Amino acid sequence: MNIHEYQAKELLDKYGVANSSGGVASTPEEAERIATSLSGKNLVVKAQVHAGGRGKGSFKNGFKGGVHLCKTPAEALDLASKMLGQTLVTHQTGADGRLVRKVLIAESVEIEKELYIAILIDRATSAPVVVASTEGGMDIEAVAEKTPEKIHHIAIDPLLGLQPYQSRKLAKLLGIPATLLKPACALFENLYRLFIACDCSMVEVNPLVITKSGDIRALDAKFNFDDNALFRHPDILAYRDTAEEDPREVEASKSNLNYIGLDGNIACLVNGAGLAMATMDIIKHCGGEPANFLDVGGGANEQQVTEAFKILISDKKVKAILVNIFGGIMKCDIIAQGIINASKAVSLPIPLVVRLEGTNVDAGRKLLAESGLELTTATDIADAAKKVVAAAA
């Protein structure tokens, strides 16, 4: 799940991680009020969409740039009125762009030095690790590639947490001056506290800045949350903005289906994440392009399977559907009944290839055979892939 920049700022504020002052506005007048409260400071007005590349993007109304500097409340009002309610197109949004519903008005600080810090779970050690670099404000993967010696790792004992000496060590590795040692350590400790308390899988501050006025601040923060832990964070779950997501994925999530939209034209409905990935792979191997990842899971009922089918059919790019089920917990007759129900609810305008194996396979095949549905059966996964690719061509 992704969150907006202003929501990230709210989390930083809540955990006492120093960042730039400001607020979020839904109307130009609100933007003006926030700018007034920051009076005398240099300001930045930023369109709030999940996509990157906002600064270089442009609005469909012709206005250029989703990030602008300004000085006065009047300017902030003017900029906000040009962004709010408008559609911003960046290199990450696609041609459709994203509707801007909120803008962030924040103090624009003068930067002395840009640094980088992130906390994530290291799978190899099953523990958190802090990644830090003096090369902030840049693409950290490029830094790691070209100058790996400039990337520092500090392993955290999951039972102890980040210790004060580790914060001091981090500060030294980042070349933070002695006068800023205390606020820097406080920032690191609060960031770690936030990371654990919010069940993050990653928090990345880039850049972490030392300002010309001698402060240390998290200027931009990205969060990844552990989806498995969202059940205990209703406040974070409330940050979800479905307007920023693929509508097919939003629809699927309502039925608790694991769906990821892709660009191809062969839809697949599979049980199990591994088999679902492998099904996409074999479609590609046979010369086709998968339209989606869809794992209906082990516990799906007929209703969910029916919903899954509706989502697949609603995708106008889709030219054929492959159902690939190896029943374990999932019973083949449940899948078969779901397909039959879905085809009653919505007519099936495109070819359907079905491969069933595993638990209750005979009952499932019988249901399909007696349903009178027009479909192609496949004997195994290779046969299924060949048939669906041919059907979509």
Next chain:
Amino acid sequence: MSILVDKNTRLLVQGITGKSGGFHAKSCMDYGTNVVAGVTPGRGGETFESKVPVYDTVMEARAQTGCNATMIFVPPPGAADSILEAIDAGIELVVCITEGIPVIDMMRVKAALQKSSSRLIGPNCPGIITPGACKIGIMPGYIHNPGKVGVVSRSGTLTYEAVWQLSSRGHGQSTCVGIGGDPINGTSHLDVVKMFNDDPNTEAFIMIGEIGGSAEEEAAEWIGKNCKKPVAGFIAGATAPPGRRMGHAGAIVSGGQGTAQGKIEALQAAGIEVAATPADMADALLRRMKRG
């Protein structure tokens, strides 16, 4: 012979009175697994299927029945605690089926596990089966046959696929281990690979992996240097878009790490026969065995 489970396994089921816990406990019993006890806090004193005693705590179940393995079906909010309870009671083999445990909870479990003598399989896994002897988990028992090929995998349904291919070609399985699709798990590919290498009844094995992390690469490196048995492999997720979690919490390519291509190359460099498609897993092993 086999690894981890056999006829002597005495199984406890944590969450036995729940819907899926009960369903799969029953299916394990039908397969022939010796289910000796169940645990559901607050339900102590009941019996399951009119013969298996239910206890409030693992400690009691262990003391009363001498169970030496447990299968956990407790929902995510309490699952990590159930694993810790099993470790505390000294259960040798802990198999956690539960999907959706927060990673920070698993991080703490892993730390506790390292100080114990228990082995954890999973979480978010189909379980483990030694065909004809003992099934602990949710896999369809009937597709398996006793034999000499081992299977280790992060994915449930891909394991079934491999087993099905092996069985239809006349090759039975020694033990099949589903290690689970989470980023932090109890037993790695490498752990199981070493056990297969040492097991006299396993003559060859299939290692199934997927995008994310580096567990497959580590296992491959060890196989290249130390393994005397034929190995085939398959990696799922070559077409997965980077940065997206593909169903399994651990199946994600991030920062260019954990790609299918990187894993396939590591497997090939170790002399593992890599299946070109998921339909080719058993045949890949047969090719590798023929090559000697």
